[in-house]
Amino acid sequence: MMTEEQLPIKVEGLEVYQTKLRNNSPQWLKAWRQKGWDKFVELGFPMMKEEEWKYTSLADLAAKPFLIPTHHTLTEESQLKAYMDQADINVVLVNGVLWGELSNIKHLPEGLTIKSFLDAAVHSPTEVNDTVSKLTANDPRSLLHLNQALFLDGVFVKVENNAVIEPLVHIIHVTSHIEQDTAVFPRSLIHVGRGAKVSVLESYIGFTPNSYWSNAVVDMRVGENAFVQYCKAEGEASHTTHTATTRIWQERASQLEVFTFAHKAKLVRNNLTILLKGEGANTIMNGFYAIDGTQHVDNHTLLDIQQPNCTSYQLYKGILNDAAHAVFNGKIYVHPLAQKTNGYQLNKHLVLGKDARVDTKPELEIFADDVKCTHGATIGQLSDEEIFYLQSRCIKKELASQLLAKGFINDILNTITFDAIRLKLGKLLAKKFPEVKL
Amino acid sequence: MSDVKQQQEVQDSKLAAGGEDYRYGFVTDIETDTIAKGLNEEIIHIISKKKNEPQWMLDWRLKAYRHWQKMTEPQWPNFEFGPIDYQALSYYSAPKQKKDNPKNLQEVDAELIKTFERLGIPITEQKRLTGVAVDAVFDSISVGTTHQAELAKVGVIFCSMSEAIAHHPELVQKYLGSVVPAADNFFAALNSAVFSDGSFCYIPKGVRCPLELSTYFRINAADTGQFERTLIVCEDDAYVSYLEGCTAPMRDTNQLHAAVVELVTLNNAEIKYSTVQNWYSGDKEGKGGIYNFVTKRGKCLGVNSKISWTQVEAGSAITWKYPSVIMQGDNSIGKFYSVALTNGRMAADTGTKMIHIGKNTKSTIVSKGISSDYSHNSYRGLVKVMPSATGARNFSQCDSMLVGNNCSANTFPYIEVKNNTAVVEHEASTSKINAEQMFYLRSRGLDLEESISLIINGFCKDVFKELPLEFSVEAIKLLEMKLEGSVG
Numbered sequence: 001m002m003t004e005e006q007l008p009i010k011v012e013g014l015e016v017y018q019t020k021l022r023n024n025s026p027q028w029l030k031a032w033r034q035k036g037w038d039k040f041v042e043l044g045f046p047m048m049k050e051e052e053w054k055y056t057s058l059a060d061l062a063a064k065p066f067l068i069p070t071h072h073t074l075t076e077e078s079q080l081k082a083y084m085d086q087a088d089i090n091v092v093l094v095n096g097v098l099w100g101e102l103s104n105i106k107h108l109p110e111g112l113t114i115k116s117f118l119d120a121a122v123h124s125p126t127e128v129n130d131t132v133s134k135l136t137a138n139d140p141r142s143l144l145h146l147n148q149a150l151f152l153d154g155v156f157v158k159v160e161n162n163a164v165i166e167p168l169v170h171i172i173h174v175t176s177h178i179e180q181d182t183a184v185f186p187r188s189l190i191h192v193g194r195g196a197k198v199s200v201l202e203s204y205i206g207f208t209p210n211s212y213w214s215n216a217v218v219d220m221r222v223g224e225n226a227f228v229q230y231c232k233a234e235g236e237a238s239h240t241t242h243t244a245t246t247r248i249w250q251e252r253a254s255q256l257e258v259f260t261f262a263h264k265a266k267l268v269r270n271n272l273t274i275l276l277k278g279e280g281a282n283t284i285m286n287g288f289y290a291i292d293g294t295q296h297v298d299n300h301t302l303l304d305i306q307q308p309n310c311t312s313y314q315l316y317k318g319i320l321n322d323a324a325h326a327v328f329n330g331k332i333y334v335h336p337l338a339q340k341t342n343g344y345q346l347n348k349h350l351v352l353g354k355d356a357r358v359d360t361k362p363e364l365e366i367f368a369d370d371v372k373c374t375h376g377a378t379i380g381q382l383s384d385e386e387i388f389y390l391q392s393r394c395i396k397k398e399l400a401s402q403l404l405a406k407g408f409i410n411d412i413l414n415t416i417t418f419d420a421i422r423l424k425l426g427k428l429l430a431k432k433f434p435e436v437k438l
Numbered sequence: 439m440s441d442v443k444q445q446q447e448v449q450d451s452k453l454a455a456g457g458e459d460y461r462y463g464f465v466t467d468i469e470t471d472t473i474a475k476g477l478n479e480e481i482i483h484i485i486s487k488k489k490n491e492p493q494w495m496l497d498w499r500l501k502a503y504r505h506w507q508k509m510t511e512p513q514w515p516n517f518e519f520g521p522i523d524y525q526a527l528s529y530y531s532a533p534k535q536k537k538d539n540p541k542n543l544q545e546v547d548a549e550l551i552k553t554f555e556r557l558g559i560p561i562t563e564q565k566r567l568t569g570v571a572v573d574a575v576f577d578s579i580s581v582g583t584t585h586q587a588e589l590a591k592v593g594v595i596f597c598s599m600s601e602a603i604a605h606h607p608e609l610v611q612k613y614l615g616s617v618v619p620a621a622d623n624f625f626a627a628l629n630s631a632v633f634s635d636g637s638f639c640y641i642p643k644g645v646r647c648p649l650e651l652s653t654y655f656r657i658n659a660a661d662t663g664q665f666e667r668t669l670i671v672c673e674d675d676a677y678v679s680y681l682e683g684c685t686a687p688m689r690d691t692n693q694l695h696a697a698v699v700e701l702v703t704l705n706n707a708e709i710k711y712s713t714v715q716n717w718y719s720g721d722k723e724g725k726g727g728i729y730n731f732v733t734k735r736g737k738c739l740g741v742n743s744k745i746s747w748t749q750v751e752a753g754s755a756i757t758w759k760y761p762s763v764i765m766q767g768d769n770s771i772g773k774f775y776s777v778a779l780t781n782g783r784m785a786a787d788t789g790t791k792m793i794h795i796g797k798n799t800k801s802t803i804v805s806k807g808i809s810s811d812y813s814h815n816s817y818r819g820l821v822k823v824m825p826s827a828t829g830a831r832n833f834s835q836c837d838s839m840l841v842g843n844n845c846s847a848n849t850f851p852y853i854e855v856k857n858n859t860a861v862v863e864h865e866a867s868t869s870k871i872n873a874e875q876m877f878y879l880r881s882r883g884l885d886l887e888e889s890i891s892l893i894i895n896g897f898c899k900d901v902f903k904e905l906p907l908e909f910s911v912e913a914i915k916l917l918e919m920k921l922e923g924s925v926g
Contacts, residue, residue, distance in 0.1 A: 051514075320858075336843060351858045355825075362864070364849040369840035369870045376865040379855050 008044040009146065010065035011183070017068050021152070028129055029121050036148030043142035052141075055327040055359045056269055056298040061213055061241060066183040068150075069095040074176050076207040077102065083205065083427060088168040088420060089114070094176055095184050096152045111163025111196070117154035117187055128156065131191060131221045135247045141271060144245045147185045147217040154187030157200070161193035161223070168199050168420045175206040175214060175236065186216040192226045199229040199418045204244075206237030211266075216244040222254040224278065229257045231421045235428045236265040245271045252278030252307075259416055260287035260316075261425055262297045263432060269298040276303070276310045276338075283312040288412045288425075290432050292321035292353065301330045305338040314345040317412045319405060323355035331363040332373055339368050345375035350408050352381065352401075402433065409433075463688035463718055466553040466658050470577070472531040475661065477524050479503065482631055485530050489600045489634075492607060502620035502630030509624045516816045516848055517785035519729060519756055522694060529632045531659040532579040550574075550581050554654065571596055573653045575666055578634035585649055594678075595640040596651050599667055602638035609640055613671050617700040617737045617764070625696040626733040629665045633698065636666035641676035641707075650906060652681035655697075657717075657728070663694035670700070672707035674740065679710040681909060685753075686718045690726045692755055697732045705740030705767070712905050714913055716753040724783025724812075727755025734761035738770030741796070746773035748904045750913040751786055752920055760818065762791035765799035765827075772801040775901040777913070779920055780813035780845070789819035789836075789850075794827035794860070803834035806898050810841035810921065816848040823860040830860040838868040839897060841890075841921070891918045 011017065018037075022030050045062040046053045072094045074080065080102065084090050091114055092102040098116045105114045120128050139145070155171055173186040192198055204214060214236060222228050236242050242265040250256055262268040274283055289297045303312050318326045332343045349358050362375040382404050390400035409429070416422045473484055482503055486496040511522070533550055554574050571585035573596065580598030589596050595606060602610050620630035637653040657664050672678055686693065695717065701709050711734075720727030730753075736745035747761040757780075763772030774790040792801035801821065809815035817836045838847035849866045871893050879889035895902070895914060902910050 339843075349855075351855070351860075354858055356858050358853070358855045360853045360864075361851060362849075362866070363851075364838075364866060364868055365846065366838070366840065366848065366868050367846045369843045369845070371840075372867075372869050374865070374867040375849070377851070377853055377862070378864070379853065379860060379862040381858065381861070 008041060008062065012065055012067050017150070021150070024118060026122050026125060028125055032133075033149050036145040039145040040142050040149055043140065043145065046142060052300065056267070056296065058241070064181055066181055066213065067179050069178050069182050069184060071095070071177050072097040072099070074099055074102070074174060076176055079207060080172070080174060080205065083203070083424070084170065084172070085420065085424075088170040091155055091169065091171045092174060093155060093172065093186065094174050095178065096154065096173075096186055098153065098155065099174070109165055109167070111160035112165050112169075113158040114169070115156050117156050117189060120156035120189070127158070127191065128189060131189060131249070132219055135219055135249065141245055143215055143243050144217055147187060147215050147245070151185040151187040151217070154189065157188070157190045159192045159196040159198045162195040163193065164196065165198040168201055168418065171200065171202045173202065173204045173214070173216065175212055176208060178208055178210055178212055180210040182210070182212045184212060184214050186214060188218045190218070190220040192220070192222050192228050194223040195225045196223065197227045199421065201231045201233060201421050201424065203233045203235060203424070204242060205235050206240055208237050211239035212237070213241045214243070216242070218244070218246040220246070220248045222248065222250045222256055224252045225254060227255045229418050229421070231259040231261065231416065231425075232270070233425060233428060234262040234265060234268055238264055238266060240265040241267045243269045246273070248274045250274065250276050250278060250281040250283065253280045254278065255282045257284045257417070258286070259421070260299065261428075262289040263291065263428060265295070267296045270300065272299070272301045274303050276305045276307060279307040280309045281307070282310065284415070285312070285314045286412060286415050287316040288409065289318045289326060290409070290429060291318070291324040291326065294323050296325045296327075298327035299329070303332045303343070305333065305341050305343070306335045307337060308339045308341070310338060311342040312344065315412060315415065316347045317349070317408065319350045319408065320353050320356035320358065322353040323357075324353055325357045326359075328360040328377075329363070330375070331365065332375070334366045334368050334371055334373065336367045339370045341368065341371040341373065343371070343373040347377045349379045350382065350405065351379060405433065460688060460718055462685035462716065464556070465687040466549060468549050468658070469534040470531050470659055471534050472528050472659060472662065475526055475528045477527070477529060477632070481529055485632060485634065488530065489603070491603055494611065495603055498615070498620065499631050502627050505621045506624070506627035506631055509627055512624055515758055515787045516818070516850075517756060517787055517814055520692060522729070524628070526661070527694065528659070528662045529665070530634055531577045531662045533576055533581065550576060553656070553658075571649045571651050573598060573637045573651075575635055575637075575653060575655045577657060577659050577662060577664065580635045580637070589647075589649065592645050592648060593642040594645060594647050595638065597638055599633070599636045599638050599669070602669075606638070606640070609671065610638070610669070613669055613700065613702055617702060617735045618698050618733050623733060625731045626698050629667060629696050629698045629733070633665045633667040636668040636697070638668070639670040639678060639680065641672045641678045643673040644675045646676065647678040650679050650681060652683070655682070655684040657686035657693060657695065660689060661691070663696065666697045668697070668699040670702070670709055670711070672703045672709050674705045674707060677708045679906060680712070681906060682711070682713045683716070685716055686728050688718050688726065692727060692729050694729045694731065699732070699734040701736035701745055703736070703738050703740060703743035703745055706742045707740060708744040709736065710746050711736070711748070711761075712909055713749040714909055714916065715749065715751045715757070716916060719753045719782060719784050720755040722782055724755065727784070728753070730754035730757045730759065732759040734759060735764065736762070736772070737764045738767050738772065738796070740770075741767040742769045743767050744771040744773070746775070746904070747790065748775040748901065749777070750901070750905070750916070751776065751778040751788060752916050755784060757786040757788050760789050760791055762793065763801065764793045764795065765801065766795045768796040769798045770796055771799070774803045774805070775904045776805045777808070777898045777901045777917070778806070778815055779808045779917055780815045781810045781920055782813060783811070784813045786814070787816045787818055789817045791820040792822070792832060794823045794830040794832070796827060798829040799827055800831045803832070803836070804900050805836040806901055807836070807838040807847055808841065808894065808897070809838070809845040809847050812844045814846045814848070816850065817866070818850040820852040820854070821862055821864070823855045823857050823862065825856045827857050828859050830857060832860075832862045834864040836866045837897070838866075839894075840868065840870050887922065890921065894921065
């Protein structure tokens, strides 16, 4: 047994908290949490000397003692309401726990179940266990295991076979009313049945001047022939560190459109892994980040293609101002069996800030011969000629750059086909780009 | 039966069994002066003494050796290599010369000249290839350098490293280790401690080297490693084109080749460095072959200078090298053109590093990888734009082609940009030979192999056109030969 000093993370009142978690959990969950904790202690905090963390440092986090939130109430209802839309199915979680007052999950469309993660763990343990245990096996990412050990609660979404859910399912993880240096562990599990169709937006929002660390995990299983649109929007409070691990499992002939958005936290690290486990699965994974000041956004994506005839399309774009730092690492891994794969990956940066920095690494690892994979990366500025063109038409230089930036942004935002999602991202971005209407 | 005959028979049976076509796989039966196996300070003293080196050179070697002892073998590449026992190698092996220092080529052992002739490298000047001066390196030493007198007329120094240390110590001291420091990496440190020979070229101010310079490396002895060191310096406004070729006999054990190449260009100077690498790559089961772990780096020290690397990598059990350019002078240019072909059980982890430091520096990377059979081919590159490199420009293109379903092609491009005026573009693709292209060629009467060869040639054309003419023809033939039988 390790003493408290030897643990890789310091949490105030850790033992009391872990006892509470154990008392809340059914047997299998207890064991599962313990497994996560052991694995995290074994792996420790990610270090910059690891290839996966070459450009992103969590040294600040590792040194700090953390608090666990004790309140799960929301004080900023009006602010949240301005962002939410009553036409959607809203699921609000405050500091990791479902907040019934703003959520409208009592009367859900047929075929859709939304409940708390713990509730599901008690009442439908096989369903939960089946998905998460398949995904966790020997994952070397320690932050994932930390979430598994310490998450308080989360949300479980289930779409029955062949159910078509028209309204947007909007899951909002709010961090509110917390002390300085708190750690929250949002967790979601989304299960989409065979032939079902659903659109999900997950927003991570913070209303607090205090700094905190949000370490989220999202697991999703997309059944055969299902169609899922999924968007992860980061809009945390500005002193925040946001780390997220998203794991998606796609079955035969399923279609998935993922969008990853980041713009506000001090440090964002997204780990997105998509496993194409069935033949003919199709993935679109796009992303956008707009950062300034000393913000740092790191996107690591892995597309693991295990079966033949899969297609994937990936486009990540970023705008950097001031001394912002963007990191992109996209990997496409094609297994020997995955013949006739068609993969496309592109990462584009618009660097406006004088001290901005970009580190990008698009990777291909290919073990099948009958495939077509391409990737690309560009880093550049607004072209002088384009600005001149607008200036010569009596548009001020500042506005001209804004317009061109808008074009750069719209190009990627328009790949989101679900209007409700696009409009919400536009709302989040409005503060960053006040002069242009997105 | 002599050794050579035995070897020949072993090879013939190999050829019959595996169908492997490596016509450079013979062994020259020559008396050698090989020092005991193992690596320690005493060995370094012996090497230094054999070459009559001054004290400063010995000190430099020892310093590198002491640093090497503290280093650990890197384990990050995308292939596996067997453990290398650094104490089981002999670090110096030279063919015994009748005289201590052959003054001219007539005094060089006839057996050696014959060996190089068999390899197609004429080191007797009468039969010289027009316009090419050759430095021939056999195991640990340089056996002869042609056209030295003709080059001396214009002030160009082209000689073996040992000669350079003896006759031009001031130049060697100034530039040796200035691009690849002795403690740069594990294999560079090892090389700095035990390097035996290699070529030294110095092009004085304003001279355009009248001949193509070239070095031919040959490993012959067993249980040795080759650790040569090449240094090319181009003064202001000078130009040189340098070619390098290499072969080794077929053996069942892996042999280590850990060379260091340093290039320096001053103001407005240009170096064009071309390599056709065809070390023995092991048999069909991956037994034997050369470990080609080389550190190659050029530094554009002056303004408007240019360094271009062109490489055709067709041999070696493992190729692990990243010819790099540090663009320190303003407006300097770095270029990298590469074709890497792997077949059998070969592995290649190669690419380049382009470090932009000066203003308006430009770099181009064109890399073509072809993998077949059970081989692994990786492109690993770094484009780094430092905060000082205002207006830097890079274009990278790396294409891979897979022939067969048991091989792999990987791309790991690192792009690090710290200046907001930089424009960096990278694109990569992986594909197989297009069925429609094949059909088009087949329907016009070309047979399967001809069609494939034509497509591969087209795939690599961007790189081949950068090679000097003779090399270009040779490279195309080499690729065709290597791919024979692996398709269909």
